[in-house]
Amino acid sequence: MKAIEIRDHTPEKRHDRKLFKRIAGAIAFTLALATACGIGWYAGAKLAYEQKAAEISKVHYVEEGETLWDIAAGLSSDDQDIRKVIYDLAKLNDIAPDHGLKVGQKIVIAK
Structure with a gap:
């Protein structure tokens, strides 16, 4: 087969x-x-x-003899605590609140 x-x-x-x-x-x-x-x-x-x-709308250039207190005084309203404004500025610019500023230094100021 x-x-x-x-x-x-x-x-x-x-x-x-x-x-x-x-x-x-x-x-x-x-x-x-x-x-x-x-x-x-x-x-x-x-x-x-x-x-x-x-x-962030404004930049402030530090003038001779200016401190954060001086800058914050121009920004704060009558009912606002200036220490809070100083704290906010220092935090925004990454500096210490008691930090000495240099002439011509840029300080950023928020709206």
């Missing part, structure tokens, strides 16, 4: 290649979307920083 060999001549699993392409496309799309979101977040954060910087 003769043995008969049966061979399958259909192409090998083409659907696996299509699945791979779909997965690769989904990964590429996800990476592109994540990149776009990251760029958008960065632009929003940068805009917020620029708006915050724009809120």
